[in-house]
Amino acid sequence: xxxxxxxxxxxxxxxxxxxxxxxxxxxxxxxxxxxxxxxxxxxxxxxxxxxxxxxxxxxxxxxxxxxxxxxxxxxxxxxxxxxxxxxxxxxxxxxxxxxxxxxxxxxxxxxxxxxxxxxxxxxxxxxxxxxxxxxxxxxxxxxxxxxxxxxxxxxxxxxxxxxxxxxxxxxxxxxxxxxxxxxxxxxxxxxxxxxxxxxxxxxxxxxxxxxxxxxxxxxxxxxxxxxxxxxxxxxxxxxxxxxxxxxxxxxxxxxxxxxxxxxxxxxxxxxxxxxxxxxxxxxxxxxxxxxxxxxxxxxxxxxxxxxxxxxxxxxxxxxxxxxxxxxxxxxxxxxxxxxxxxxxxxxxxxxxxxxxxxxxxxxxxxxxxxxxxxxxxxxxxxxxxxxxxxxxxxxxxx
Numbered sequence: 001x002x003x004x005x006x007x008x009x010x011x012x013x014x015x016x017x018x019x020x021x022x023x024x025x026x027x028x029x030x031x032x033x034x035x036x037x038x039x040x041x042x043x044x045x046x047x048x049x050x051x052x053x054x055x056x057x058x059x060x061x062x063x064x065x066x067x068x069x070x071x072x073x074x075x076x077x078x079x080x081x082x083x084x085x086x087x088x089x090x091x092x093x094x095x096x097x098x099x100x101x102x103x104x105x106x107x108x109x110x111x112x113x114x115x116x117x118x119x120x121x122x123x124x125x126x127x128x129x130x131x132x133x134x135x136x137x138x139x140x141x142x143x144x145x146x147x148x149x150x151x152x153x154x155x156x157x158x159x160x161x162x163x164x165x166x167x168x169x170x171x172x173x174x175x176x177x178x179x180x181x182x183x184x185x186x187x188x189x190x191x192x193x194x195x196x197x198x199x200x201x202x203x204x205x206x207x208x209x210x211x212x213x214x215x216x217x218x219x220x221x222x223x224x225x226x227x228x229x230x231x232x233x234x235x236x237x238x239x240x241x242x243x244x245x246x247x248x249x250x251x252x253x254x255x256x257x258x259x260x261x262x263x264x265x266x267x268x269x270x271x272x273x274x275x276x277x278x279x280x281x282x283x284x285x286x287x288x289x290x291x292x293x294x295x296x297x298x299x300x301x302x303x304x305x306x307x308x309x310x311x312x313x314x315x316x317x318x319x320x321x322x323x324x325x326x327x328x329x330x331x332x333x334x335x336x337x338x339x340x341x342x343x344x345x346x347x348x349x350x351x352x353x354x355x356x357x358x359x360x361x362x363x364x365x366x367x368x369x370x371x372x373x374x375x376x377x378x379x380x381x382x383x384x385x386x387x388x389x390x391x392x393x394x395x396x397x398x
Contacts, residue, residue: 006394008036012105013056013131014096014117016088017044017063019240020307021111022051024133024192027215028109030054031390040105042096042114061095064088072244078149079158081328086166089115093173096120107396118182119173127396130186131389134193134308134329137184138203146180188396190389193308194315194380197336210392213383214312222291224265226298231261234360235295235319238305242326243269246276248351252303255353256360257281265295293317301364303356306333306343315342315380318373320363322346322356341372 013029015022022043033039033055041056046067048058065088066073074081093116100120108128110117121128153159166179175182188208195201195211226233236252238245249268256264257280264284268274274286292310296302296317304310306323311333314321321343323334337343344359363369384391 006397008038009106009397010038010040010103011107011109011393012059012100012117013039013041013109014114014120015041015043015047015111016085016113017046017065017067018113020309021113021133022047023309024215025109025111025131026050026054027386028131028192028389028393029056031386032393035390035394040100040103042099042117059096059099061092061099064091078153079156079162083158083162085113085115086162086169090165090169092116093119097123107393109393115182118186119170119175122175123173128187129393129396130189132186132189132191132193132209135198135332136189136191136204136209138200139205140200140203141184142180146184150180190392192389193312194376194383196315196340196376196379197308197311197333199332199336211383212389212392213380213385214316215386215389216316222294224291224294224298227263230263232263232300232364233295233298234262234264234301234303235267235290235292235299236264236303237267237290237292237310238269238324238326239307239310240269240289242305243267244271245326246272248324248348249277251351251353251356253277253280253284255356257284259283259357265290265299267292301360303360306330306337306345308333311337312380315373315376318370318377320366320369320373322359322363324348324351340376342369342376 011032013025015025029039029041039056040059041051042059042061043051044063045060048060051058065084096116104124105126108117108121108126109131112130112132118128154163163179170177170182191209191211192215194213198204234256249266249272252266256262262283266284266286267290268286268288270288280286293313296313296319299319302314302319303322303324304314306325307330321337323337323343323345325331325334334345338345344363346355346359
């Protein structure tokens with residue numbers, strides 16, 4: 001039901017062609033539709049079916065971002081990682097202007113890298129709320145993280161060209177705002193992560209940023225059934241993008257193959273074939289994809305890349321984690337999880353079959369780890385999740 005004093009509204013959500021940016025918003029969108037709002041969701045075609053399943057109306061546009069099919073296209077340097085988002089935004093904006101025409105929304109929601117949304121909110125003079133699927137900036141972030149990261153970039157030819165192009169695009173669209181503030185400082189933001197996973201959480205301006213915790217709901221995925229004879233279950237997954245790691249999976253097979261009492265669910269992604277792993281013991285099932293939440297609800301341990309989604313699901317299901325981060329925010333997440341006492345950070349360079357096995361066995365039935373997971377799970381649930389996020393979005397409609 002729509003909150004008292006709120007009329008049904010047209011809410012427009014904008015995201016990018018990346019699973020880790022689309023998935024966190026979907027249950028919030030489903031809730032807004034269930035409350036009677038009309039929700040349009042601007043998204044590339046490959047995500048249209050996923051969006052339509054929530055009841056929202058997909059508004060399609062074509063993206064130039066590298067896809068999960070070609071993760072190497074992201075390159076290895078900071079400039080390689082940020083240039084594609086700007087190029088995609090510049091070419092997407094005219095598509096979105098044409099797609100919406102005179103169908104102006106009453107409120108805009110947007111992912112952290114959906115740059116055209118902020119431009120459109122300015123052009124259309126409508127309120128805007130960011131939905132962040134990972135950590136947010138704190139007071140002092142620019143001095144402590146931003147400048148050390150971006151100042152060296154500004155000294156390079158590609159870096160200067162990036163900033164000049166970005167500034168020119170903003171000015172063309174009537175925005176007089178600094179590039180880094182545009183990218184990293186929203187006017188209003190709902191953080192779709194538990195506050196416990198936010199570094200420097202006590203220095204976050206909560207008049208701008210509200211932590212609503214994990215936004216779960218009726219997730220459409222196949223149920224996984226724990227084998228009747230499994231004393232312990234381990235899930236191994238590096239997510240959907242950084243999965244081209246056959247040597248790592250072979251280490252997992254060696255570490256846990258035929259380990260007494262353990263059944264292993266090994267997700268290897270799209271880029272590795274099962275035959276690359278050698279002989280697979282009977283206690284290991286190998287898949288390119290698994291219904292992660294369903295497995296975690298029945299698992300005793302989780303070897304994860306420590307992405308934002310997996311980290312939250314590990315906490316929500318109270319599953320001890322061994323974090324083997326691969327890229328971007330995963331390294332920080334791994335350190336936070338270890339500091340919270342619910343995981344062990346095992347850097348990829350230190351992975352061996354022995355190290356994996358020792359870490360899993362040490363955490364799996366540790367009562368202190370179980371106690372900390374129970375506390376965190378309860379704390380996260382109290383942040384309100386999907387229902388609170390929808391309440392706060394409706395409050396902006398007032």
